[in-house]
Amino acid sequence: MEPHDHRRGMTPSSPELGHCLGNAAPSPTESVPCSKNLVRFSVAMPEDLLIAFDDLVARRGITNNRSEVIRDLVRDALVDEEWDNPEQEIVGTVTMVYNHHTSDLTETLDTIQHSHYKRIISSMHVHLDAHNCLEIIALRGKSEDVRLIADALLGTKGVKHGRLTTTTTGKYL
Numbered sequence: 001m002e003p004h005d006h007r008r009g010m011t012p013s014s015p016e017l018g019h020c021l022g023n024a025a026p027s028p029t030e031s032v033p034c035s036k037n038l039v040r041f042s043v044a045m046p047e048d049l050l051i052a053f054d055d056l057v058a059r060r061g062i063t064n065n066r067s068e069v070i071r072d073l074v075r076d077a078l079v080d081e082e083w084d085n086p087e088q089e090i091v092g093t094v095t096m097v098y099n100h101h102t103s104d105l106t107e108t109l110d111t112i113q114h115s116h117y118k119r120i121i122s123s124m125h126v127h128l129d130a131h132n133c134l135e136i137i138a139l140r141g142k143s144e145d146v147r148l149i150a151d152a153l154l155g156t157k158g159v160k161h162g163r164l165t166t167t168t169t170g171k172y173l
């Protein structure tokens with residue numbers, strides 16, 4: 001697979017990127033890796049959308065500011081894009097809760113996991129009480145494979161609640 005570069009060939013001198021701030025140390029409110037150049041650009045949006053955005057920034061706490069929240073949103077979009085490519089190597093976690101007394105359930109979940117041991121890189125089992133179990137499974141592989149494994153686990157009869165959390169290897173962020 002082609003290594004993909006989300007910067008799409010733009011360099012800090014590209015006019016689209018505006019003024020490059022160089023490697024100056026970030027301000028206390030800017031949590032940006034020092035190894036990456038910061039570039040300023042202006043954004044136009046409807047006023048009511050900006051008001052709603054600022055409310056979102058405020059809800060994220062005092063360490064956040066517009067720039068940090070925009071960076072997070074862009075990274076979220078890029079991770080979603082990685083997942084949209086079935087061939088892309090991604091990372092995800094499956095979280096599920098089930099009653100281990102349910103007939104065949106534990107065995108079925110175990111069989112699925114053994115069938116995909118190369119893609120399941122870690123798992124944690126928590127006995128929540130006398131009946132309920134919490135299982136957290138970390139997966140790494142092509143997004144289509146990870147989705148299939150997650151669907152098989154979460155679709156197993158008797159799983160009370162479960163969710164696939166989609167994240168990234170971090171290589172392209």
Ligand code: NI
Nearest residue numbers: 126127132133
């Ligand atoms: Ni248990």
